[in-house]
Amino acid sequence: MALVTGASRGIGEACALELALRGARVAVCARKAEPLRQAAARIATASGAEVEAVPAHAGRLADLERLVEAVMERWGRIDVLVNNAGTNPHFGPTLDISPEAWDKTFEVNLRGPLLLTSLVYRAWMADHGGAVVNVSSIAGVNPALGLGAYGVSKAALNMLTRQLARELGGSGVRVNAVTPGIVETEFARPLWEEGPLGDRNRRRNPMQRFAQPEEVARVVGFLASDEASYVSGAVLQVSGGE
Numbered sequence: 001m002a003l004v005t006g007a008s009r010g011i012g013e014a015c016a017l018e019l020a021l022r023g024a025r026v027a028v029c030a031r032k033a034e035p036l037r038q039a040a041a042r043i044a045t046a047s048g049a050e051v052e053a054v055p056a057h058a059g060r061l062a063d064l065e066r067l068v069e070a071v072m073e074r075w076g077r078i079d080v081l082v083n084n085a086g087t088n089p090h091f092g093p094t095l096d097i098s099p100e101a102w103d104k105t106f107e108v109n110l111r112g113p114l115l116l117t118s119l120v121y122r123a124w125m126a127d128h129g130g131a132v133v134n135v136s137s138i139a140g141v142n143p144a145l146g147l148g149a150y151g152v153s154k155a156a157l158n159m160l161t162r163q164l165a166r167e168l169g170g171s172g173v174r175v176n177a178v179t180p181g182i183v184e185t186e187f188a189r190p191l192w193e194e195g196p197l198g199d200r201n202r203r204r205n206p207m208q209r210f211a212q213p214e215e216v217a218r219v220v221g222f223l224a225s226d227e228a229s230y231v232s233g234a235v236l237q238v239s240g241g242e
């Protein structure tokens with residue numbers, strides 16, 4: 001049974017579908033209920049898997065507690081957790097960010113994955129093992145102009161991944177991360193759509209193109225699976241070589 005946050009579109013939906021196609025029952029979360037319900041229906045139709053939609057804000061403890069309770073009540077286990085929900089409320093020089101935008105960035109990108117992993121660990125994985133995959137970013141590895149606070153939060157998520165792999169390995173819990181480059185989703189549209197910035201970003205990539213969500217999801221599916229049974233603490237670049 002797999003739980004994926006931020007899964008009503010983009011990389012999260014692709015991850016949920018990939019896990020469903022690999023045979024998992026899946027719970028998906030996002031803030032807006034109706035698009036989430038539609039995504040759950042798409043995933044169920046495409047995979048034949050059981051899919052449950054649980055609206056929740058991935059940075060808020062009360063929502064995350066409700067989410068884990070709902071999943072445990074329905075399925076009684078959580079073998080795979082994909083912390084995918086992320087946000088970037090500020091695009092520009094790092095020193096210009098407002099305290100509110102800084103806090104929101106870290107609430108969703110770092111504190112959320114920490115809180116949810118803790119809840120899932122206590123509810124199931126501590127006694128039964130499991131796999132956690134964090135969707136980070138290449139901006140957490142290489143500094144990118146305009147994405148400073150976001151990059152710092154993702155760099156911290158990379159370290160959280162390695163730290164938790166160190167601490168939870170003895171319970172049979174593997175913790176890994178992927179760091180995508182630019183993926184053609186709504187979130188990153190200004191970075192990849194046609195125009196001077198998109199053209200520059202495309203040329204800068206060693207593969208001269210952007211990623212599709214499925215190309216990230218397949219790596220997440222691998223890291224979540226038994227094929228990766230001795231992979232933990234990995235921060236795997238899925239960035240076309242950037």
Ligand SMILES: NC(=O)c1ccc[n+]([C@@H]2O[C@H](COP(=O)([O-])OP(=O)(O)OC[C@H]3O[C@@H](n4cnc5c(N)ncnc54)[C@H](OP(=O)(O)O)[C@@H]3O)[C@@H](O)[C@H]2O)c1
Nearest residue numbers: 006008009010011030031032057058086182183185187188
């Ligand atoms: N696209 C890229 O180029 C790229 C590159 C590197 C890393 N990433 C990372 O990949 C992850 C997914 O991004 P994406 O490109 O797939 O974005 P996307 O297409 O905009 O999808 C974001 C998903 O997350 C949900 N979401 C946003 N904030 C949330 C919150 N606070 N709580 C719960 N759900 C939330 C959205 O639904 P609601 O709005 O209804 O909540 C939606 O389902 C993020 O962590 C992002 O940092 C993306």
